[in-house]
Amino acid sequence: MSTATFRIWRGDAQGGEFREYPAEVSEGMVVLDALLQIQARHANDLACRWNCKAGKCGSCSAEVNGIPRLMCMTRLSQIPLDQPVTIEPLKAFPVVRDLATDLSWNYRVKKKIKPFKPRPPDAADGTWRMAQEDVDRVQEFRKCIECFLCQDVCHVLREHHQHEKFIGPRFLVYTAALEMHPLDTEDRLPELKQAHGVGLCNITKCCTKVCPEDITITDNAIIPLKERVVDEFYDPLGWLAKQARNALKR
Amino acid sequence: MPDYETVEHDVLIIGSGGAGLRAAIEASAAGVSVGMVSKCLLGKAHTVMAEGGIAAALANVDDRDNWKVHFADTMRGGQYVNNWRMAELHAKEAPDRVRELEAWGAVFDRTPDGRILQRNFGGHKYPRLAHVGDRTGLELIRTLQDRGVHRGIDVHMEVCVIELLQDGGRVIGAFGYDRERGKFRIFHAKAVVLATGGVGKAYKITSNSWDCTGDGHALAYHAGAALIDMEYLQFHPTGMVWPPSVCGMLVTEGVRGEGGILTNKDGKRFMFDHIPDNYKAQTADNEEEGWRYTQGDKKARRPPDLLTRDHIARCIVREIKEGRGSPHGGVFLDISWIKQRISNAEEHIRRKLPSMYHQFKQLGDVDITREAMEVGPTTHYIMGGVKVDADTEMSTMPGLFAAGECAAGINGANRLGGNSLSDIIVFGKRAGEFAAKFAKGNKAGQINAAQVEEAAQRALEPFSRNVTAGAGFEGPYQVQFDLQEMMQNLVGIVRREDEILRALDGLQRLNARAQRVGVTGHRQFNPGWHTALDLRSLLTVSEAIARAALERKESRGAQFRDDFPNKDTALGRESVVIRKGANGSMQVNREPLPEMPEHLKQVIDEMK
Ligand SMILES: Cc1cc2nc3c(=O)[nH]c(=O)nc-3n(C[C@H](O)[C@H](O)[C@H](O)COP(=O)(O)OP(=O)(O)OC[C@H]3O[C@@H](n4cnc5c(N)ncnc54)[C@H](O)[C@@H]3O)c2cc1C
Ligand code: SF4
Ligand code: SF4
Ligand code: FES
Numbered sequence: 001m002s003t004a005t006f007r008i009w010r011g012d013a014q015g016g017e018f019r020e021y022p023a024e025v026s027e028g029m030v031v032l033d034a035l036l037q038i039q040a041r042h043a044n045d046l047a048c049r050w051n052c053k054a055g056k057c058g059s060c061s062a063e064v065n066g067i068p069r070l071m072c073m074t075r076l077s078q079i080p081l082d083q084p085v086t087i088e089p090l091k092a093f094p095v096v097r098d099l100a101t102d103l104s105w106n107y108r109v110k111k112k113i114k115p116f117k118p119r120p121p122d123a124a125d126g127t128w129r130m131a132q133e134d135v136d137r138v139q140e141f142r143k144c145i146e147c148f149l150c151q152d153v154c155h156v157l158r159e160h161h162q163h164e165k166f167i168g169p170r171f172l173v174y175t176a177a178l179e180m181h182p183l184d185t186e187d188r189l190p191e192l193k194q195a196h197g198v199g200l201c202n203i204t205k206c207c208t209k210v211c212p213e214d215i216t217i218t219d220n221a222i223i224p225l226k227e228r229v230v231d232e233f234y235d236p237l238g239w240l241a242k243q244a245r246n247a248l249k250r
Numbered sequence: 251m252p253d254y255e256t257v258e259h260d261v262l263i264i265g266s267g268g269a270g271l272r273a274a275i276e277a278s279a280a281g282v283s284v285g286m287v288s289k290c291l292l293g294k295a296h297t298v299m300a301e302g303g304i305a306a307a308l309a310n311v312d313d314r315d316n317w318k319v320h321f322a323d324t325m326r327g328g329q330y331v332n333n334w335r336m337a338e339l340h341a342k343e344a345p346d347r348v349r350e351l352e353a354w355g356a357v358f359d360r361t362p363d364g365r366i367l368q369r370n371f372g373g374h375k376y377p378r379l380a381h382v383g384d385r386t387g388l389e390l391i392r393t394l395q396d397r398g399v400h401r402g403i404d405v406h407m408e409v410c411v412i413e414l415l416q417d418g419g420r421v422i423g424a425f426g427y428d429r430e431r432g433k434f435r436i437f438h439a440k441a442v443v444l445a446t447g448g449v450g451k452a453y454k455i456t457s458n459s460w461d462c463t464g465d466g467h468a469l470a471y472h473a474g475a476a477l478i479d480m481e482y483l484q485f486h487p488t489g490m491v492w493p494p495s496v497c498g499m500l501v502t503e504g505v506r507g508e509g510g511i512l513t514n515k516d517g518k519r520f521m522f523d524h525i526p527d528n529y530k531a532q533t534a535d536n537e538e539e540g541w542r543y544t545q546g547d548k549k550a551r552r553p554p555d556l557l558t559r560d561h562i563a564r565c566i567v568r569e570i571k572e573g574r575g576s577p578h579g580g581v582f583l584d585i586s587w588i589k590q591r592i593s594n595a596e597e598h599i600r601r602k603l604p605s606m607y608h609q610f611k612q613l614g615d616v617d618i619t620r621e622a623m624e625v626g627p628t629t630h631y632i633m634g635g636v637k638v639d640a641d642t643e644m645s646t647m648p649g650l651f652a653a654g655e656c657a658a659g660i661n662g663a664n665r666l667g668g669n670s671l672s673d674i675i676v677f678g679k680r681a682g683e684f685a686a687k688f689a690k691g692n693k694a695g696q697i698n699a700a701q702v703e704e705a706a707q708r709a710l711e712p713f714s715r716n717v718t719a720g721a722g723f724e725g726p727y728q729v730q731f732d733l734q735e736m737m738q739n740l741v742g743i744v745r746r747e748d749e750i751l752r753a754l755d756g757l758q759r760l761n762a763r764a765q766r767v768g769v770t771g772h773r774q775f776n777p778g779w780h781t782a783l784d785l786r787s788l789l790t791v792s793e794a795i796a797r798a799a800l801e802r803k804e805s806r807g808a809q810f811r812d813d814f815p816n817k818d819t820a821l822g823r824e825s826v827v828i829r830k831g832a833n834g835s836m837q838v839n840r841e842p843l844p845e846m847p848e849h850l851k852q853v854i855d856e857m858k
Contacts, residue, residue, distance in 0.1 A: 040727035045769065055608070
């Protein structure tokens, strides 16, 4: 069994520092294993979030050697262990303590997005008919585990702190999932353009790169939303044509 | 009493998994004010991990299905010690609850004619599990969460309840701390719903998430409510066994539903050797028929790889014990073999089982489209829990309700896969409905300042024990690990009186150690402190499991006693009930099961 060194950020909203801890490394270990080992042996009060340890809940997000990742899905074999492994909290959100950040902004943003509003049921038994190929795209978006890694990496939030003007990639994906839901009848385009700031995204695709669920955030969600906004607000003829096309599709 | 922050709600829900969310939505629809507390962040509860699907007799894939078949399957799977009324309500109401999820935005996989697709699962006679690939739990929790946030429910995230408050035998609120700041909070409510999930973290090898520490079971017990069926703990037959860091992580039964087969090191499909008598008539006796079943042939019977979990787990243990296991101490589960049968097998596997593909590739260096997985049993689900009234989910204490995994009755001695996600929405809804009704009919109780103060003192004690000075104090983690190790070894899949007695002895020592656990640091977001507080729940449920397992001198469903390997008809008519005695020690009793009415007995006979 070998040993590796972990440089972990310890501190709170007032400030903090990196501290080094050793961890024994065994086959198959992930970063979260090392962290929990350190917590049990050397730093009982080391704050971090985790729930499932299976890549399903999106709780264990942190920056490992500067890259936003799920700690429970990052194998130690994927990172160099001959130098200390740096673990820091997400940067786009205020620190609570150590690796735990205050994510409440995300929950507030979600509440502002208009909820699902289905059309009346198609069938007498109160249900709908939807073809698999019509829900494939929405299912892609609904894979999201709300790890907020994409929020963390997006420069609009991370560097420019536009939290009041921009809902971030996660909630653009969420809006896209609602907008492209075959049953949904709500219109979210006006606020998408204004309060939710879809225009602030300049398609750097950093969000897509970090998504642990491999959601093609930019190409499949954000760009189509941008197109819809453009069609709706700048191009009445195009908008009409699109409505007609959509009607035909139904 | 110091000035703790107090919040008032008509109904307080403890837990934000599927059961808690569904209860909160229903209670708020009834027009009462609702608060929901949760140890974790919203949307992260254990429910998010569920993979295979939700069992409901929608009959979308096989029109022979209906509530009666689902009811009979559930009772057979539970070895007929289920609460029949709960099994009946569950089978009847699950389809509406699933359709409701769709109306709230859930997007299930579709049948060719555009309805909700259903898949095969162990112990279900027909394809019955509505699903979304292998991430059904995520779909369920997200749908309920997104619906819930628009309904004016007050969500107290990362708040952990450590005590139920009482007023003359009635539960009138709860007391807890918020993890972020470590401050205490009083929740004053007219009715309280426990929806705290399972107990998997009492064991070393488990599929469960961090928050499954049996808090609800323990809270109810210490408040004086009865627990039943605690001996019935489900070990899922297929958890990952290698590498050590992921040992116990679940491999969904959906793998077998899609045609995956269990083999030993000789490549033999050992499940064909041991088909229990009460399943013989409906189980395939050859590989060909089993394969046709998984591919939707309605005339075929299901392969023995899809027998109930208790049985398969024991067969796997036997293969391993007798030296026919896999290199890392499991057996093989192979889905890649289906390429012999279908042309686009690799893509098919990736599409049907995306998270399994990902999980093995990422964490185990195994490509399941090409090679077999290694699997072994993992602690998965507790059938036992708070005893509730079948219709209202009220516990034996007025004002206290329970739903989901922390409540007992629906599953009997063994739960069928898929029956938990349906359970949590069926009984979550009912708990919310009746808790709201109770809240409307009862005034708020009086908070007992002494009870609050005692709980606060108890919670803060670990800070007064200085671990670093080495005066016989220790940190919380080692006590937790030793407990998990001991429960794994002594009260596991195969149980014996002498081992259980040793476990009870060990629990006494662990209890003493827990009294001397100290924590470092301060109260803000301090996992060491949280772990110290969780110990009380873990020790309580462990003792309840061990005592109930000792009391049931027979083998039935998930309870397998090496020293009593057969069923005992008389014991099959009773449930083991656990209560806190007047002197504070754990009391074990047996009480008769409710008698099933004739018309339901007939249903069971018809489906034999
Ligand atoms: C890997 C895996 C896959 C599964 N797949 C399936 C499947 O395909 N089909 C199926 O039917 N079932 C499945 N199950 C079982 C099913 O997921 C669970 O039984 C079910 O989700 C339990 O839901 P719940 O609402 O009762 O509790 P949980 O989802 O466990 O929620 C418990 C909640 O209570 C909170 N809590 C606990 N203690 C406290 C406290 N003291 N104070 C405040 N809050 C507290 C927790 O934070 C959490 O929010 C699976 C289980 C696992 C582990
Ligand atoms: S593509 Fe847009 S949303 Fe994604 S990181 Fe870049 S700017 Fe942010
Ligand atoms: S879109 Fe991807 S990266 Fe963003 S929150 Fe969801 S899962 Fe995480
Ligand atoms: S702990 Fe759930 S995603 Fe890592």
